[in-house]
Amino acid sequence: MDNITKQNFAIIGIGGYIAVRHLRAVKETGNNLLASLDPCDSVGIIDSYFPESNFFVEFERFDRHVDKLRRNGTQVNYVSICSPNYLHDSHIRFALRSGAHAICEKPLVLNPWNVDALGEIEKEFGFQIYNIFQLRLHPSIIALKKKIEEGPKDKIYDIELTYITSRGKWYYISWKGNIEKSGGIATNIGVHFFDMLIWIFGNVKKNVVHKLEKDKASGYLDLERARIKWYLSLDFNDIPENIKKTGGSTYRSITIDREEIEFSGGFTDLHTESYKYILGGKGFHLNSAKPAIETVYTIRNATPIGLKGEYHPMCLKSVK
Numbered sequence: 187m188d189n190i191t192k193q194n195f196a197i198i199g200i201g202g203y204i205a206v207r208h209l210r211a212v213k214e215t216g217n218n219l220l221a222s223l224d225p226c227d228s229v230g231i232i233d234s235y236f237p238e239s240n241f242f243v244e245f246e247r248f249d250r251h252v253d254k255l256r257r258n259g260t261q262v263n264y265v266s267i268c269s270p271n272y273l274h275d276s277h278i279r280f281a282l283r284s285g286a287h288a289i290c291e292k293p294l295v296l297n298p299w300n301v302d303a304l305g306e307i308e309k310e311f312g313f314q315i316y317n318i319f320q321l322r323l324h325p326s327i328i329a330l331k332k333k334i335e336e337g338p339k340d341k342i343y344d345i346e347l348t349y350i351t352s353r354g355k356w357y358y359i360s361w362k363g364n365i366e367k368s369g370g371i372a373t374n375i376g377v378h379f380f381d382m383l384i385w386i387f388g389n390v391k392k393n394v395v396h397k398l399e400k401d402k403a404s405g406y407l408d409l410e411r412a413r414i415k416w417y418l419s420l421d422f423n424d425i426p427e428n429i430k431k432t433g434g435s436t437y438r439s440i441t442i443d444r445e446e447i448e449f450s451g452g453f454t455d456l457h458t459e460s461y462k463y464i465l466g467g468k469g470f471h472l473n474s475a476k477p478a479i480e481t482v483y484t485i486r487n488a489t490p491i492g493l494k495g496e497y498h499p500m501c502l503k504s505v506k
Contacts, residue, residue, distance in 0.1 A: 192216060193264055194217070194220050194260065194261060194264075195212045195217055195218060195220065195265070196222060196252060196262045196286070197209070197221075197223070197265075197266045197267075198222070198223045198224075198248075198268065198269050199223070199224055199268030199270070200222035200224045200229050200241070200268065201226035201228060201229050202268045202269070204268050205231075206231055208266045208268055208457060209231065209232070209236070210457065211458040215458065215465060218236070219232075219235065219239045220252075220262055221239060221240045221242065221255075222239060222240075222242070223241075223242045224243065225244075226243075227241075252284050253284065256284065256285060261285055262284060262285070263287065264286055264287050264289055265277070265280070265286045265287075265289070266289045267291060270368070271293055271296060271361075272368070274290050274293070274294060274295055275296075275304065277290075278294075278304060282307050282310075282311040282313045283311060286313060287314045287315070287464075288314070288315045289316045289318065289460075289461070290316065290317055290318065291318050293373050293374075293377045293478070293482065294475040295475075295479060296483070297479070298479055301472050304472060308472070314469070314471065315472055316469040316470060317470050317472075317474060318460050319378065319382075319385075319470050320459070320460055321381070322470065324456060326448060327382055330386060330447060331385070331386045334386055334411070341411070342412065343387065343412045344413050344443055344444075345383070345412050345413065345414040345440065345441065346415050346416075346417075346441045346499075347379055347414060347415070347416040347417070347440050348417045348437065348438065348498070349418050349419075349439075350425055351419075351438075352420060352424075352425060352435045357420065365400075369483075369486060370400075370403070370485075370486050371401065371420065372398075372403050372418060372482045373482040373483075373486060376403070376418045377478050377482050379440075380407075380481045380482060381474075384477045384478060387410060387411040387412035387414075388409050388410025390407055390481055391410065393405070393406075393488070394491060395485055395488035396491060396493060396495075396501055397492075398485070398486075398490045401419065401420040402419040402420065403485065404416060404417040404497065404500065404501050405497075406495065407481070413496065417500040417501065424503065425437050
């Protein structure tokens with residue numbers, strides 16, 4: 187990043203779980219953090235990266251500070267958005283109105299029409315909206331995409347996606363457990379995987395939901411080049427016994443034609459790579475984000491059909 191002028195950042199949602207990866211990314215790309223915002227003040231992690239950065243617990247004061255900086259000749263160039271999902275749309279708009287590009291965590295927004303509206307805001311203010319899709323930068327996923335592109339053009343792949351990441355009771359009390367704020371399980375923990383699969387195997391032709399509960403969901407996607415059975419869960423009881431015995435609480439698996447795709451490692455630095463990608467003049471824009479948002483929106487509003495048709499085998503284990 188030596189040939190790129192230092193950029194000024196602000197972060198909204200600095201107290202959240204994912205924010206530390208953004209802090210590290212700003213630091214490791216050699217840029218500045220001028221200000222951050224979170225209603226929670228347990229944000230001592232800032233000291234490890236930018237102790238001189240200003241911090242606010244009220245949006246109004248944060249807004250005033252960013253505007254004051256701009257009027258005094260110090261422009262915030264990027265606003266990184268790590269706030270709850272339902273606030274992304276508003277915070278993206280704030281960034282663009284403030285003369286900054288927006289870098290937003292997944293999901294970009296909750297509804298497909300919000301993407302179209304943000305496109306109009308981009309045109310109006312002339313700044314860009316970037317979505318963090320770190321799986322697209324994972325070496326194993328890049329290699330998989332290349333393999334599929336170089337393989338038989340008429341081949342349809344059979345895929346099973348399983349992602350189980352257990353959560354405690356706190357989850358359902360927080361905004362993440364509120365479907366109106368998080369978008370529900372498929373949106374909150376599944377959107378990255380759906381995006382990755384659509385990116386590699388093409389657009390959705392059919393979207394069927396077999397199970398849709400607060401802590402688990404499952405269904406079938408027919409893509410242009412893949413048939414996908416998927417299963418998402420927050421339930422510790424769904425974790426395979428061999429993982430439980432090692433003290434693990436997360437299990438992720440993608441099989442393609444019954445062959446396991448290994449991508450469990452290599453996640454730590456992908457936010458920094460995402461920032462390098464954006465600062466280097468690339469990045470994933472609104473048109474990249476929309477297909478996955480449409481997919482999870484359809485899932486969220488579907489009526490489950492039960493154990494009919496092509497369903498994931500984990501559905502049998504979780505029958506109540």
